[in-house]
Amino acid sequence: MNIGLILELAKRDITEKYSGSTLGALWNFIYPLVDIFIFTVIFANLMGSRLPGSSSVYAYGFYLTSGVVAWNAFSNTVLRTATVFLDKKHIITKVKVDLSSFPLYIAISESITFVVTMGVFLFLLLISGYGVKPLVLFVPLIYLVQQLFAYSLGFLIAIFVVFVRDLREIIRIALQFWFWFTPIVYVYDILPEYVKKIMIYNPAFTFIHAYHSVFIYDQSPDLKAILFLCLLSFAILLCAGITFKKLERDVRDFI
Amino acid sequence: MMRVTGISKRFKSYQSPADRLKEICFRKKYHRDIVALEDISFEVQEGETLGIVGQNGAGKSTILKILSGILLPDAGSIEIDGKITGLLELGTGFNPELTGIENIYMNGTFLGMTRAEIDEKKTDIMDFAELGEFIYEPIRTYSSGMLMRLAFSVAIHAEPKCFLVDEALSVGDAYFQQKCMRKILEFKNTGGSIIFVSHDMNAVKTLCDSAILLDKGRVLDYGDPKTIIDFYYGMILKKSHMGNAEVEVVKVSDRKGGETSSTSTGEVKILSFNILNERDERISYIESEQTVKFVYEIKSLKDLSEPHYGLHVRDNLGVSVFETNTYCMGIKTPPLKKEQVAKITYKMKIPLSAGNYSLSVGVANKGYDRGSFEEYLLMAHDVDILKIISRDDSIIYSGVFNMNPKVSVQ
Known part of the structure; x- marks a missing residue:
């Protein structure tokens, strides 16, 4: 594994996407900021959406933001990792790269966006008077586990995408459903009992709920669930590693 | 140093990439093997x-x-x-x-x-x-x-x-x-x-x-480049030949003890090859810039409608110095009947720099385009060696041949 290469790729990933435009890499951060703006100002102030049991005007906006920012990092990492072998075909088929660590650059690049957006979010929390609790110190931990999960899952899918290209579209749709099946836009409490029961099997609920606990509900995140997610991620990673070892030759032939 | 040992590679041809997964799941063969490499080994030393x-x-x-x-x-190793x-x-x-x-x-x-x-x-x-x-x-x-x-x-x-x-x-x-x-x-x-x-x-x-x-x-x-390339040309001859006669690539020792590799479809045989000077005496060396005749006789074992005859001069590294044939020179040649013998004489001045030059001859039928033939019948590599020695009254020069410049200084 070549750390230098992965960091260089991550850097390029951020600068390349908008190369040629005047604002360049700044666009990577403008999009999430627009999201935050819409969630807090439009939803909270104009539409008057309220979070049940909270008196703050901004509570719902912040609820939405904390969930969406984390979800975006997660779903982008999964989606882009899953399609990385086809997207980066022009590199993989030309120079020697270690395919198993190559996609890490995506997780890193998404993390940079996440950190910047989180920074702005924290700033908003402070100036709006909503406040930031020491509980936010859990955020790096939650995020780390979340990205480990995202990478493992994305990498496992990536191997199969090479063989079944339709998976690329299927995963896109699946992520859409997953988003709406996770309490990000709505709150957990409004769900019917039977859905609540299934919800504990939704790994995305684990980390999204953890962010909500920390930012909105002033509670310590469910560490047991996070540990479980962590173990699940390692299991998937192991599974992906074994599959990759068995199929690497074919993956390279088929790309 | 680099050592490659026993590398093999097969590409599996599937109807669709998904068949590869089906194969793993159902343990049934869904592909056709295409052998890309089979047991390749070689070594490259430093430098x-x-x-x-x-x-x-x-x-x-x-x-x-x-x-x-x-x-x-699929198999093998690279060190x-x-x-x-x-x-x-x-x-x-x-x-x-x-x-x-x-x-x-x-x-x-x-x-x-x-x-x-x-x-x-x-x-x-x-x-x-x-x-x-x-x-x-x-x-x-x-x-x-x-x-x-x-x-x-x-x-x-x-x-x-x-x-x-x-x-x-x-x-x-x-x-x-x-x-x-x-x-x-x-x-x-x-x-x-x-x-x-x-x-x-x-x-x-x-x-x-x-x-x-x-x-x-x-x-x-696998060997020295010159042998490999002669062999390669032989293969091309085999491929371009449209008849169905067997092609034999043989290496025969000629009378002077050197090695001759000749590729022939067997339908044209080379009978003799001689290097003569202007007085028609057989020679094995000559001064540069003298006139030389290359004479060879061939016998055809089938009818040839438009036979053409080539000559190829190469230096001791095997690099081509001069090559032409009767078709490329625009010479009309009479058709050749089965069992008929043709005698070809190339007469030319050789202004080459001193050294050993090898001579190859070829016979082909029906030319088209810029020097391609429908049938390649014979390609005899290095049938003879001509040693060229420098001429005493020649200018001193280096390079491939004497361009014989006229110089004026004002």
């Missing part, structure tokens, strides 16, 4: 160049891809104590939106250089590529020659132990090709190994210390 020749589809590109680590072999880079037609992984400089960094990182190393070598890389102000432009604005220059420059400066070169080099203009060649030789002299894949047989002969002839993924022959 040595290995040539790989073969027809299209022989497996040359697959070898390069495996050596460069893009594909994994090398360093990295392998190269200038390959398969490309470089450049990003068209990035500038030349940015691509140097990106590509250098791919080739295993650290940032500090690239910082240090950046100037050398830029100087060698000679792109001027273009180095600050996105490389989508580059011509293919410029891309090649940049790619070559990064690859050779990445301190490889082994360098791969294929036809991509021919994209550059003559000046840059020469520059690349010099750089490659310099690399070779400092102990680097080179693998050279080309259809340019003269280049293979001059550059390589040994060569491999590949055919359908197998090593047909």
Whole structure:
């Protein structure tokens, strides 16, 4: 594994996407900021959406933001990792790269966006008077586990995408459903009992709920669930590693 | 040093890529095997160049891809104590939106250089590529020659132990090709190994210390470049021959003890070959700039409607010095009946510099286009050697031949 290469790729990933435009890499951060703006100002102030049991005007906006920012990092990492072998075909088929660590650059690049957006979010929390609790110190931990999960899952899918290209579209749709099946836009409490029961099997609920606990509900995140997610991620990673070892030759032939 | 042992590669041809997964799940065969390489072994010592020749589809590109680590072999191993880079037609992984400089960094990182190393070598890389102000432009604005220059420059400066070169080099203009060649030789002299894949047989002969002839993924022959190339020409003869007679590639010792390799369909036999001077005396050496006659007799074992006869002069490295045939010279030749004997005489002045030259002859039928034939019947390599000694009253010169200049100084 070549750390230098992965960091260089991550850097390029951020600068390349908008190369040629005047604002360049700044666009990577403008999009999430627009999201935050819409969630807090439009939803909270104009539409008057309220979070049940909270008196703050901004509570719902912040609820939405904390969930969406984390979800975006997660779903982008999964989606882009899953399609990385086809997207980066022009590199993989030309120079020697270690395919198993190559996609890490995506997780890193998404993390940079996440950190910047989180920074702005924290700033908003402070100036709006909503406040930031020491509980936010859990955020790096939650995020780390979340990205480990995202990478493992994305990498496992990536191997199969090479063989079944339709998976690329299927995963896109699946992520859409997953988003709406996770309490990000709505709150957990409004769900019917039977859905609540299934919800504990939704790994995305684990980390999204953890962010909500920390930012909105002033509670310590469910560490047991996070540990479980962590173990699940390692299991998937192991599974992906074994599959990759068995199929690497074919993956390279088929790309 | 680089050692390749028993490399095999099969491509599995599936109806769709998903069949590969079906195969794993149902343990049933869904593919057709295409043998790309079968048990390839060779060694390249430090400071040595290995040539790989073969027809299209022989497996040359697959070898390069495996050596460069893009594909994994099914069996076999590659041992090398360093990295392998190269200038390959398969490309470089450049990003068209990035500038030349940015691509140097990106590509250098791919080739295993650290940032500090690239910082240090950046100037050398830029100087060698000679792109001027273009180095600050996105490389989508580059011509293919410029891309090649940049790619070559990064690859050779990445301190490889082994360098791969294929036809991509021919994209550059003559000046840059020469520059690349010099750089490659310099690399070779400092102990680097080179693998050279080309259809340019003269280049293979001059550059390589040994060569491999590949055919359908197998090593047909492995040895000194000259033998390999004669063999290769023999194969082409076999392929272009449209009759169904068996082609035999034989190596026979001629009367002077040297080795002659002759490729023939068996339908034309060479009966004799002689080198004569102006007085029709047989000779084995002659002074430069004298007139020489090459006389050979052939017998055809079938009717030939438009037979043509060729002569090929090569130097001791096997590099072609002169080659022509009656078709290319626009000479009308009478048809040849079965069992008829034809005697061909090439009379010419030989202004070549001193040395040993080998002579080859060929017979083909029905010419078309610029020197192609419908049927190639005989190609006899190195049927004789002519030694040329320098002429006492000649000017002193070096090079291939005496251009006999008229000089005036005012």
